[in-house]
Amino acid sequence: MADVLRSRIASGLLASMVFVFAAVAKEAPPAAEDPVLEKKMMRIAAELRCLVCQNETIAASHADLAADLREQVRRMLKEGRSEEQIVRYMTERYGDFVLYRPPMKGTTLLLWFGPVVLLVGGLAVLVIVLRRRNRLSDDRFEPDEPEAPDEGTTR
Amino acid sequence: MRSLRFIIPLLVFAALLFFLFRGLKLDPREVPSPLIDKPAPGFTLTRLDDATRTIRRDDMLGKVWLLNVWASWCVACRQEHPTLVALAQTRAAPIVGLNYKDTRPEGLAWLGQFGNPYDVSAFDQDGRVGIDFGVYGVPETFVIDKNGLVRFKHIGPLTPEIVQTKIQPLLRQLNG
Numbered sequence: 001m002a003d004v005l006r007s008r009i010a011s012g013l014l015a016s017m018v019f020v021f022a023a024v025a026k027e028a029p030p031a032a033e034d035p036v037l038e039k040k041m042m043r044i045a046a047e048l049r050c051l052v053c054q055n056e057t058i059a060a061s062h063a064d065l066a067a068d069l070r071e072q073v074r075r076m077l078k079e080g081r082s083e084e085q086i087v088r089y090m091t092e093r094y095g096d097f098v099l100y101r102p103p104m105k106g107t108t109l110l111l112w113f114g115p116v117v118l119l120v121g122g123l124a125v126l127v128i129v130l131r132r133r134n135r136l137s138d139d140r141f142e143p144d145e146p147e148a149p150d151e152g153t154t155r
Numbered sequence: 156m157r158s159l160r161f162i163i164p165l166l167v168f169a170a171l172l173f174f175l176f177r178g179l180k181l182d183p184r185e186v187p188s189p190l191i192d193k194p195a196p197g198f199t200l201t202r203l204d205d206a207t208r209t210i211r212r213d214d215m216l217g218k219v220w221l222l223n224v225w226a227s228w229c230v231a232c233r234q235e236h237p238t239l240v241a242l243a244q245t246r247a248a249p250i251v252g253l254n255y256k257d258t259r260p261e262g263l264a265w266l267g268q269f270g271n272p273y274d275v276s277a278f279d280q281d282g283r284v285g286i287d288f289g290v291y292g293v294p295e296t297f298v299i300d301k302n303g304l305v306r307f308k309h310i311g312p313l314t315p316e317i318v319q320t321k322i323q324p325l326l327r328q329l330n331g
Contacts, residue, residue: 051186051291051292054183064256072283091189092189093189093196093286094186094189094289094291095186095187095189
C-alpha cells in the first residue's frame, strides 16, 4: 500500500516538475546562419568589454548593448573588415576601456608592471633586512626567556 | 639617521593611502569619452514626430547645442526630465533629443505625458547612431560647439548641479 502511494507521489512530483520547467524554458536561440562568421565574431567579441556589465566581454554579456555590438561586429565582418579595423572602430567610439585586455601603452605601464614592481621591491627589502639582522652579534638581541617550570610564581 | 628607517615606510604607506582614496573616488561606470574635442559623428535620421522629415548633424552647424539621448523605457530619463525642461526654458541652447531604441508611439506618448524639452527628436530605432556616439547608458548628454566638435559628455541623469556648474558655464564660454 505504502509503495503504491510513494510511487504515485513520485510520479506526481515528476509531472509537476516537467510542467514547471516547460513554463520557464525559453525557445532555443536561432542557429546562426554562418557558423564560420559566427565563430570569428565571437573571437573578436571575446576581446571587447561590455560597458554595461564591465567585467564581462560582449561575447558573454546578456546586456542589450552587448547584443547590439555583436551584431555590429557581425555586420562589419560581412562587409569584409579586418579584426584590426573592427577593434579600432570600437575604441574610436568607446575608448581604450572597451578593450578587454588593457593595451600596453605609456599610460598603462603602471597598471601592468606596478604590482610586480611592488612585490619584488617588498621581497628585496625583506631579504636585505633579514640578512642584516643575521650578521649582527647575538648581544644586540634580547635573550630568550628560559623555560620556567612554574610560571605563576613571582620573581 | 635612525629616523630615516621609520620615515621611508611611512612615506610609502602615505603614498599608498593617497592612491587608495583617489581610487575610491573614481567611478568605473563613467567611462571617459574618446569623442571629446573631436567632431560629433555625422548622422541623418528621421524625426520622431514626422517620419517624412530628417534631422542631420550638419543642420546644427553654426550653433552651440545639446544632444540628449533618451528613451521611453528609460527610468533614469524620467529623473532628469524636470532638469532638462527647466534648461530648455532658459533657451540657453537648442536641445536635440536622440530617441534611442524606442518606438514612435511610445516615444511620442512619453513626451506628451512628461513634457517635451526638445527642439526636435531624432529617431534612432536600431541604436546605430547611439553606437557612433559611444552611448552605453541612457540618458547621456553631449554639448557640441558651433564647429560640430563634442566638448562635453555627461553620463547618467542631469542634475541642476551639473547644469549650473558644468553645462551653463560651458555654453556661455562657447557662445562667446
